[in-house]
Amino acid sequence: MGTTDRFRRPAQHEDLLNELQGKEGPFRNLVEAMMFAAALGQRKNRREEFDKTGEPIRLALMDGRQYGDVLIDMLAAVKVQDDPKILADDRLDERVRIFEEYANGGLSYLRGELNTAPTRDLDVLVGNLVMEALTTPQDQDDEVGAIMSSADLDW
Structure with a gap:
C-alpha cells in the first residue's frame, strides 16, 4: 500500500459539505468541515465505508490546523487500540481510510439530524452538537471527543 497525499470526501455528502463551509457555513473550509464530521462520526460510533468520492483534498492541508495533524492518528489509535503499529509511517493509508469513514458517518449523522431537527440552521445544529x-459524558474515555470539543471553531 503506497502512502497517500490526499484524503477522499464522500460524493453522497457533497451538498452538505458545501453547506458546512464557506461564507454561509459554520466552517471556513472543507478541511475543517471534514475534521468536524470525522470527530462527530467517532463520537457517535458511526464509521461508514463509501466508494463514490468527490474531489480529493490534499492531506497537507491538515497540517497547521489546530489538532488537524494529529486527528487522523488519534482516530486510528482509538479505533485500533490493540495495534500500536497503526501509527507507523507505512500505515498512513489505513489511518486516512479510518478518518474518511468516520467523516462519512458523521456527515450521515448530521444529515439525519438536519432532516429531523426543528431548525435547518447548520450553525445552530453544529453548535448544539459541540455543546x-x-x-x-461518555462511558469510556473519549480523547477524540475532547479534541472536537476544544477545537478552535470560528462560528
Whole structure:
C-alpha cells in the first residue's frame, strides 16, 4: 500500500459539505468541515465505508490546523487500540481510510439530524452538537471527543 497525499470526501455528502463551509457555513473550509464530521462520526460510533468520492483534498492541508495533524492518528489509535503499529509511517493509508469513514458517518449523522431537527440552521445544529460533546459524558474515555470539543471553531 503506497502512502497517500490526499484524503477522499464522500460524493453522497457533497451538498452538505458545501453547506458546512464557506461564507454561509459554520466552517471556513472543507478541511475543517471534514475534521468536524470525522470527530462527530467517532463520537457517535458511526464509521461508514463509501466508494463514490468527490474531489480529493490534499492531506497537507491538515497540517497547521489546530489538532488537524494529529486527528487522523488519534482516530486510528482509538479505533485500533490493540495495534500500536497503526501509527507507523507505512500505515498512513489505513489511518486516512479510518478518518474518511468516520467523516462519512458523521456527515450521515448530521444529515439525519438536519432532516429531523426543528431548525435547518447548520450553525445552530453544529453548535448544539459541540455543546452536547462538551456536556455529555461518555462511558469510556473519549480523547477524540475532547479534541472536537476544544477545537478552535470560528462560528
